[in-house]
Amino acid sequence: MIKVKTKNKNLMLIYLKRNLLAIVCIAMVFTACKKNSSDEPTTPPNNNKGIQLATDAKFGSVLTDKDGKTLYFFANDAAGISTCTGGCEIAWPLYYSADASTDLKLNKAEVGEITRTDGRKQSTYRGYPLYYFASDTKAGDIKGDGSGGIWFVAKPDYSLMxxxxxxxxxxxxxxxxxxxxxxxxxxxxxxxxxxxxxxxxxxxxxxxxxxxxxxxxxxxxxxxxxxxxxxxxxxxxxxxxxxxxxxxxxxxxxxxxxxxxxxxxxxxxxxxxxIKPANAAVGSVWPVLQLNATVAPAP
Incomplete structure (x- = not known):
C-alpha cells in the first residue's frame, strides 16, 4: 500500500477546492449572461399593428395605437378635415399608421386615412382624424377627454358626436x-x-x-x-x-x-x-340641435 504524506494530501485538497470554486463562478457568470441576453426577453414582444381596442374602467372601449396609447377625436373635425395645425399639434400630435389593424374586435371598415393640407397622412376612424394628447405619458392614460369641451377620447360606440x-x-x-x-x-x-x-x-x-x-x-x-x-x-x-x-x-x-x-x-x-316658409327666420323651423338646447316642451 502506498502512503500519501499528510502535507501532500492537504495540497491536493486545496487544489481541488480552488478548481471547484472556479467552475462554480464560471457557471454563475454564464447563467447571468444568458438571462440578460436579448435573445431571451423577459416580456413577450408586442406584435400589434395599427389601431387597437382597449377597455377602460371609466370610458369602456377606447381606441389606442399599437402600444396602448390613447387616441382622440376633435369636434372641430366633424367635416372629416384635420383642423388641428401649428401650435395645436404641440398638445395634440397627429396619429398615423400605414398598418392594417390586427385587432379582431375592431371594425376595419371604419378605419381610413386622410392627406392633410400639409401633405402628411393621418389615420381616421369613422372619418374623424385621430390624435394623441401630449400629456398622456403612458399606455392607459386618458387625460385629454373633455378638454375645452371639444376633445373626446376616441371610441367605437358613440351614439352621438x-x-x-x-x-x-x-x-x-x-x-x-x-x-x-x-x-x-x-x-x-x-x-x-x-x-x-x-x-x-x-x-x-x-x-x-x-x-x-x-x-x-x-x-x-x-x-x-x-x-x-x-x-x-x-x-x-x-x-x-x-x-x-x-x-x-x-x-x-x-x-x-x-x-x-x-x-x-x-x-x-x-x-x-x-329650410323655412318665406316669412320665417333662418333656423326657426329646422334648427341644428345645439348642445345647450332647452328641453323640448311637454306634449
Whole structure:
C-alpha cells in the first residue's frame, strides 16, 4: 500500500477546492449572461399593428395605437378635415399608421386615412382624424377627454358626436343665434359627423312631423340605440322613441326627436337651417340641435 504524506494530501485538497470554486463562478457568470441576453426577453414582444381596442374602467372601449396609447377625436373635425395645425399639434400630435389593424374586435371598415393640407397622412376612424394628447405619458392614460369641451377620447360606440363648426346655408355664414356672421356653433351630429336637426313644432318625446314615407324621405329620422356619448353630453338627456307612422325608432336629445336633412350630402353640411316658409327666420323651423338646447316642451 502506498502512503500519501499528510502535507501532500492537504495540497491536493486545496487544489481541488480552488478548481471547484472556479467552475462554480464560471457557471454563475454564464447563467447571468444568458438571462440578460436579448435573445431571451423577459416580456413577450408586442406584435400589434395599427389601431387597437382597449377597455377602460371609466370610458369602456377606447381606441389606442399599437402600444396602448390613447387616441382622440376633435369636434372641430366633424367635416372629416384635420383642423388641428401649428401650435395645436404641440398638445395634440397627429396619429398615423400605414398598418392594417390586427385587432379582431375592431371594425376595419371604419378605419381610413386622410392627406392633410400639409401633405402628411393621418389615420381616421369613422372619418374623424385621430390624435394623441401630449400629456398622456403612458399606455392607459386618458387625460385629454373633455378638454375645452371639444376633445373626446376616441371610441367605437358613440351614439352621438359633437361638431364645433360654422353654420352655413345659402352661401351665408350664421352664428349660433342664426344671425348673419361668423363663429363656431357646438351642435349634435351622428357618429359619422352628419348634422342632426330638431323640428320646432315637436314636443318632448313626440315626433309631430313624420306622417309617412314622404316626410321621412325629406327629413329622415335618426335611427340609433342609446349607446355611449361624448362626456360633454349627459347620457340621461338621450332617449329613443318609436315613430308609429313609419315603424322606426328615433333618437332624442333633451326630448327633441332628431332628424337629418336629405340635401346635406356630405358630413359637416348644415344647410337644413335655411329650410323655412318665406316669412320665417333662418333656423326657426329646422334648427341644428345645439348642445345647450332647452328641453323640448311637454306634449
Amino acid at each position: 359633437l361638431a364645433n363648426a360654422q353654420l352655413f346655408g345659402n352661401n351665408t355664414n350664421y352664428t349660433s343665434t342664426y344671425a348673419v356672421g361668423t363663429g363656431n356653433t357646438i351642435y349634435l351630429t351622428d357618429n359619422k359627423g352628419r348634422t342632426l336637426y330638431a323640428f320646432a313644432p315637436d314636443k318632448n318625446g313626440v315626433n309631430t312631423y313624420t306622417k309617412g314615407a314622404t316626410q321621412e324621405g325629406i327629413w329622415p329620422v335618426y335611427e340609433s340605440e342609446v349607446l355611449n356619448v361624448p362626456s360633454a353630453i349627459a347620457k340621461a338627456d338621450v332617449g329613443v322613441i318609436t315613430v308609429a307612422t313609419i315603424n322606426k325608432k328615433q333618437l332624442t336629445y333633451k326630448g327633441w326627436p332628431l332628424y337629418y336633412w336629405v340635401s346635406d350630402v356630405k358630413r359637416g353640411d348644415n344647410n337644413g337651417i335655411t
